[in-house]
Amino acid sequence: xxxxxxxxxxKVYPGGIVANYEVDFDLRKGEVxxxxxxxxxxxxxxxxxxxxxxxxxxxxxxxxxxxxxxxSPSDALRKGIGMVHQHLTLIPTMSVLENLRLGLVGQRxxxxxxxTEVEDLSRTLGFKVRLDSPVYALSVGERQxxxxxxxxxSKARILIFDEPTSMLxxxxxxxxxxxxxxxxxxxxxxxLITHKIREAxxxxxxxxxxxxxxxxxxxxxxxxRDESYLVELMVGERLVPAVANARPSHSKEALLTVKNLVxxxxxxxCKVKGVSFELYAGEVLGVAGVEGNGQKELVxxxxxxxxxxxxxxxxxxxxxxxxxxxxxxxxxxxLGVAPTLSVAVNSVLRRFDxxxxxxxxxxxxxxxxxxxxKRVVSFMNVRTPSLKTPVKYLSGGNIQKIIVGRxxxxxxxxxxxxxxxxxxxxxxxxxxxxxxxxxxxKGVGILLVSSDLDEILELSDRIAVISxxxxxxxxxxxxxxxxxxxxxxxxxEGLGHNVRATVSTD
Amino acid sequence: xxxxxxxxxLLIRAALALxxxxxxxxxxxxxxxxxxxxxxxxxxWLFQGAFSPPAIPETxxxxxxxxxxxxxxxTVFKARIWNIGAEGQxxxxxxxxxxxxxLLKDAxxxxxxxxxxxxxxxxxxxxxxxxxxxKATYGINEVITTLMFNYVAIYLVSYLLHGPFRDPVSMFxxxxxxxxxxxxxxxxxxxxLHVGVLLAFAVVVPLAYFFLRWTAFGLKLDVLGSxxxxxxxxxxxxxxxxxxAMLISGFLAGLAGGFEVLGIxxxxxxxxxxxxxxxxxxxxxxxLLGYLNPLLIALTSFFLGGIINGSMTMHRMAQIxxxxxxxxxxxxIIFVLASYFVEDKLAKKAMERLKLW
Numbered sequence: 001x002x003x004x005x006x007x008x009x010x011k012v013y014p015g016g017i018v019a020n021y022e023v024d025f026d027l028r029k030g031e032v033x034x035x036x037x038x039x040x041x042x043x044x045x046x047x048x049x050x051x052x053x054x055x056x057x058x059x060x061x062x063x064x065x066x067x068x069x070x071x072s073p074s075d076a077l078r079k080g081i082g083m084v085h086q087h088l089t090l091i092p093t094m095s096v097l098e099n100l101r102l103g104l105v106g107q108r109x110x111x112x113x114x115x116t117e118v119e120d121l122s123r124t125l126g127f128k129v130r131l132d133s134p135v136y137a138l139s140v141g142e143r144q145x146x147x148x149x150x151x152x153x154s155k156a157r158i159l160i161f162d163e164p165t166s167m168l169x170x171x172x173x174x175x176x177x178x179x180x181x182x183x184x185x186x187x188x189x190x191x192l193i194t195h196k197i198r199e200a201x202x203x204x205x206x207x208x209x210x211x212x213x214x215x216x217x218x219x220x221x222x223x224x225r226d227e228s229y230l231v232e233l234m235v236g237e238r239l240v241p242a243v244a245n246a247r248p249s250h251s252k253e254a255l256l257t258v259k260n261l262v263x264x265x266x267x268x269x270c271k272v273k274g275v276s277f278e279l280y281a282g283e284v285l286g287v288a289g290v291e292g293n294g295q296k297e298l299v300x301x302x303x304x305x306x307x308x309x310x311x312x313x314x315x316x317x318x319x320x321x322x323x324x325x326x327x328x329x330x331x332x333x334x335l336g337v338a339p340t341l342s343v344a345v346n347s348v349l350r351r352f353d354x355x356x357x358x359x360x361x362x363x364x365x366x367x368x369x370x371x372x373x374k375r376v377v378s379f380m381n382v383r384t385p386s387l388k389t390p391v392k393y394l395s396g397g398n399i400q401k402i403i404v405g406r407x408x409x410x411x412x413x414x415x416x417x418x419x420x421x422x423x424x425x426x427x428x429x430x431x432x433x434x435x436x437x438x439x440x441x442k443g444v445g446i447l448l449v450s451s452d453l454d455e456i457l458e459l460s461d462r463i464a465v466i467s468x469x470x471x472x473x474x475x476x477x478x479x480x481x482x483x484x485x486x487x488x489x490x491x492x493e494g495l496g497h498n499v500r501a502t503v504s505t506d
Numbered sequence: 507x508x509x510x511x512x513x514x515x516l517l518i519r520a521a522l523a524l525x526x527x528x529x530x531x532x533x534x535x536x537x538x539x540x541x542x543x544x545x546x547x548x549x550x551w552l553f554q555g556a557f558s559p560p561a562i563p564e565t566x567x568x569x570x571x572x573x574x575x576x577x578x579x580x581t582v583f584k585a586r587i588w589n590i591g592a593e594g595q596x597x598x599x600x601x602x603x604x605x606x607x608x609l610l611k612d613a614x615x616x617x618x619x620x621x622x623x624x625x626x627x628x629x630x631x632x633x634x635x636x637x638x639x640x641k642a643t644y645g646i647n648e649v650i651t652t653l654m655f656n657y658v659a660i661y662l663v664s665y666l667l668h669g670p671f672r673d674p675v676s677m678f679x680x681x682x683x684x685x686x687x688x689x690x691x692x693x694x695x696x697x698x699l700h701v702g703v704l705l706a707f708a709v710v711v712p713l714a715y716f717f718l719r720w721t722a723f724g725l726k727l728d729v730l731g732s733x734x735x736x737x738x739x740x741x742x743x744x745x746x747x748x749x750x751a752m753l754i755s756g757f758l759a760g761l762a763g764g765f766e767v768l769g770i771x772x773x774x775x776x777x778x779x780x781x782x783x784x785x786x787x788x789x790x791x792x793x794l795l796g797y798l799n800p801l802l803i804a805l806t807s808f809f810l811g812g813i814i815n816g817s818m819t820m821h822r823m824a825q826i827x828x829x830x831x832x833x834x835x836x837x838x839i840i841f842v843l844a845s846y847f848v849e850d851k852l853a854k855k856a857m858e859r860l861k862l863w
Contacts (some may be wrong), residue, residue: 305738327739335739338732345725349740352729358722366720385857388512393857 003029003158003189004050004081009059011045011397019045021213023059027158032180032190034200038291038451040233040422043085043193046210047160050191051083052076056470063158082151083160088143091204092136096146103150114153121152125182143171144177150408157182160191166292167198177203179353195290197230197490209233231486235453254278255414255445256302256325261311263297271297273469274311277416279445284436286460287449290489294469296330299418302447303327305335315414326412328404330419330449332396336403339392343384346391347373347406372409379435380405380428401428405434408435415439418449433459453482465489518852519797522845525808526795530743530837536828537833548824552831555819556812563697567770569811570703571596571762571779575789576807578716578758580798582751584733585727589752591637592650592759593786594659595630599763601663602629604774605671607684607767615687622688623764629708630760631753633659638752642745648752656786667776680775690769702765707804710758714800727751759786782828783814783835793840810835 004027007027011020019042027033048054050061052070061068070076073083100118101109115131122129126144126182135143144164151159161180165173184190194200200207201224202330208218209230216233224230238338256279263272271294289295300306302313303325315325327350329335337346348357348369357369373387380401384394391399404420417436421429436459440446450456456463463475465488468489473488475481531549538545555561575592582589583665597788603626610618637651667679690700718724726747737744762785767774779785792810796803817831 150699303739329739334733335735338729338736338740340732341728345728349729349736352722352726352740362721362723364720364722364725386512389857390853393854 001029003027003063005062006046007062007301008048009046009049009056010245011042011049011054012057016090016212020049020056023213023215023276025050025208025215025218027189027191028206029189030184030187031205032184032192032203032206033208034192034194034207036194036197036200036207036230036234038195039156041210041234042213043210044162047162047191047193048085049167050076050158051081051160053083070231077151077156080155080157081160082154082156082158084144084147084151084162084164086162086164086166089146090141090143092134093134095132095134096138097131099135099146099474100131100150100153103154104330117153118149121149124186126177127179139172141176144168144176148179148183157187158189158191160193162193163195164192165194165196173199195234197234199229200230201227211235227490228483228486231483231489237480241454247382253281255281255315256447257301257312257314259266259312259314261298261301261313262309263301263306264309265297268307271469272301272308275466275469275471276311277474279447279470281445282440282443283461284440284446284448284459286445286456286463287466288453288456288485288489289451289466290464291451293466295418295466297448298466299327299329299416299449303416324410324412325414325416326407326410327416328407328418328420330422332400332403334379340390342388343377343382343391343394343402344369344387346371346402347376347387349406351410375409376402376405380431383385397424400424404428404432412439412444414445414447416447416449419451420448421450421452422439453485457482513800515853516858518849519854521554522849523797523842524840526841526845529841530834533837534830534834538830541548541627541826543824543826548820548826548830552813554816554823556816561812561815561819563694565623565700565808565812565815566703566707567698567700567811568814569807570706570769571766571785572792573706573791573804573807574710574758574765574812575785576792576796576803577710577800578755579725579789579793580796580800580803581714581718581758582755583731583793584724584798585730585747585751587641587730587751588649589634589637589652589755590649590790591634591655591659591786592755592789593779593784594652594656595633595756595759596763596766596786597612597656597659597663598633599626599630599760600767600778601666601763602626602760603764604681604684604800605666607688608671609680611685611688615685619688619690622768623761626764626767627757627761630758630763631756633760634752634756635749638749638756641752642748649824652816663774669773671774673773678775682775683773684767686772688768689772690765695846700765700769702769705765708745711800711804718798718800723747723750759789780814782817782832783810788814788835791835791842793839794842823833 006023006025009020009023010018012018023042023046025046035047037043045054049056052073052075061070062079068079080083087348091102094102100114106416118129118131129142129146129149135146138146148159165176168176177199180190180192192200192204201221204221206218206220207224209216211234259276261272261275262270265271273294275298277285287295297306301308333339338349348354351357357365359365370387376382377384377387382398382401382405384398391402401424404424407415420436421432424432433455436446436448448456448459457480461477463477463480463485464471465473465475465485467489475485533718535545538548556565575596579589579592582760603622605623610622627774633655634652637648637655640646640651641648667681669680673680673682690702693699693701693704718727726737726742729740729742730744730747734744763778766778771778788810792803792807796806813831813834817828820830821828
């Protein structure tokens with residue numbers, strides 16, 4: 001019996017990005033179903049459609065065999081579908097009880113009944129919640145349990161979790177996965193959105209793998225022989241390198257040296273745990289790893305946006321003109337552009353102290369700025385009505401093109417490229433790869449951080465695999481092999497403990 | 507498409523600014539009627555007192571402190587630094603001017619006058635400095651600190667005027683009248699138009715326009731205002747920028763206070779600002795209504811300066827409380843904020859019609 005079924009779901013975002021294309025997905029009653037895929041594969045979009053947060057462009061949703069259309073998440077909740085989002089939605093300053101009460105808006109409220117239900121639920125699921133404590137005082141794991149409780153109180157029977165373990169640490173992960181198992185034994189149907197293969201293998205009954213908006217395969221757990229098979233499904237078949245990568249072998253002149261770097265994230269958790277490497281002139285050093293293993297913090301520290309706890313970053317400007325470190329950030333909208341300002345200004349965003357555009361230290365040369373902006377626009381084929389248009393009115397894809405184009409065309413000695421082609425159409429992505437390769441042949445040192453293993457294999461001279469905040473292996477290009485890289489990527493994924501389902505015996 | 511997108515954006519903006527003022531006055535009609543007065547008569551006197559030819563010089567005089575203050579505010583508002591402390595900076599500028607004028611009353615005026623004007627500005631800048639440092643280094647909310655600094659400034663001034671600097675022969679808490687040799691020179695005989703009015707409209711406005719638009723400094727303010735994280739990414743020294751902008755803002759407010767003392771009051775008084783529409787707060791409305799553009803701010807400060815004067819005429823001739831002007835100003839602020847939102851929506855619609863994707 002199916003708890004829910006999605007048929008031929010297509011979702012096109014305004015801006016033209018196809019997040020889901022003709023996707024079929026079904027969820028059996030009482031199963032844990034992992035939805036596995038790389039970032040941007042369309043997992044979250046698909047589940048937001050099932051939970052009523054997004055409307056599909058086309059396609060059908062069935063719940064218990066009945067065709068439904070959701071206009072809002074509360075519509076879906078009425079049909080018993082609830083989602084725990086990656087960023088939790090509790091109100092920190094309010095107490096647990098108040099937050100639970102908020103989840104019940106629209107129902108007739110009976111405090112005594114709610115308290116008994118909360119007590120029953122927490123006893124059968126085996127966790128305690130302190131109802132009167134404010135949410136900000138709870139750990140992330142506890143908050144997650146409050147979110148679950150909130151959905152259960154609303155009589156949800158289908159629970160969707162979006163990357164639930166990304167905010168948790170070791171023992172909490174095990175505890176959470178055990179909770180998922182016991183929920184499924186109680187008859188709840190569960191979707192687990194994740195990009196962690198081991199997690200999916202540990203806890204789920206079936207696994208659906210998505211790639212680039214489509215479902216690649218749905219497998220019973222027993223059908224999966226080894227994890228590297230899943231890696232292959234996730235990242236797709238290896239293509240012949242599209243960019244002719246015939247560079248002269250790079251020199252041994254280190255442009256950037258990183259020594260014993262330790263970096264914390266915003267919450268003070270240690271994400272980079274002693275990383276050392278050298279970036280040579282004229283090479284592409286690829287950093288491969290499952291997202292969330294410290295790449296973001298590493299790059300931010302090198303780019304000077306995050307203060308390291310310990311260690312050294314040595315970047316010597318050899319050439320005064322091009323002696324700069326360019327940076328294509330993964331967070332395009334939040335970091336990469338000033339949204340209210342024009343295409344022209346955004347094209348020179350990091351060069352307000354550059355004599356080419358700012359004469360005698362302070363006077364803007366608009367014609368030079370426009371000239372450069374025109375180069376960015378034509379190089380990346382940016383679609384904009386004019387150079388004066390504020391970038392916030394452009395589509396996401398075009399904003400990305402401006403950032404990538406700007407950082408590539410601005411002369412540099414070192415370029416940090418973080419997911420440089422994510423979200424770009426195939427033609428622009430090819431353009432970017434070609435440009436990166438050409439820059440390297442001209443002697444620029446490129447640090448390429450990407451979750452797209454194809455891209456890394458295609459462009460890199462050396463590949464550093466990062467796992468759990470450490471560089472576990474650096475491959476030379478010749479010895480690089482996707483399966484080997486995949487196994488190193490998984491090395492430190494941190495599922496040391498066995499998952500034991502705690503099933504209560506009543 | 508007949509007109510370019512930029513021109514369309516401008517049209518949207520102009521239409522919204524005008525309808526903002528229109529709506530405020532329309533709401534005013536309802537309020538005036540509801541207290542049993544004739545709105546047409548009220549508005550007749552309001553405009554007589556504001557924009558009829560004989561009223562123009564006085565309106566310019568009112569507009570001058572508003573103009574200086576709001577250009578300073580535009581500088582920080584561009585960077586989304588919300589300096590609410592112009593009123594306090596204005597009072598400090600005025601007080602410093604009066605004290606220095608009394609101390610320097612026997613100095614050669616041609617030397618003393620520019621020094622006093624400069625120190626007035628520096629006084630205002632100094633008053634803006636502690637909130638600026640707190641904001642730039644610890645991220646402490648500048649709205650609260652600058653607002654609190656207003657109270658400190660005004661009560662400090664009040665103490666000085668009741669105590670050490672009180673004119674012994676006056677019935678009011680105010681300083682003695684400063685030496686007429688130090689008064690700001692009159693530029694149009696038969697009016698009170700002094701050199702500060704000329705300086706504000708003819709020098710500060712074009713200078714500010716150029717400075718905010720054509721320099722890297724102005725552009726950095728825009729980037730910071732657009733996104734604080736992006737500013738960091740763009741290699742902008744945010745700490746320094748915040749302090750610089752706040753100092754400029756405080757300097758101009760202090761300068762406004764200095765000229766108000768040297769040009770109009772000729773002494774420091776507790777009512778240096780009109781109590782129903784204090785310059786420091788009204789300047790916020792002026793800056794926002796002028797879209798933070800110095801040229802437009804010259805217009806909006808003239809407009810709101812007129813409203814302040816006109817409301818007094820309206821009060822005398824039609825017995826409508828001067829608070830009415832305050833209500834209209836408040837409504838203008840509310841409608842301006844709403845219109846920013848509407849503008850964004852309309853601009854997005856205009857873009858969608860182009861079908862770029």
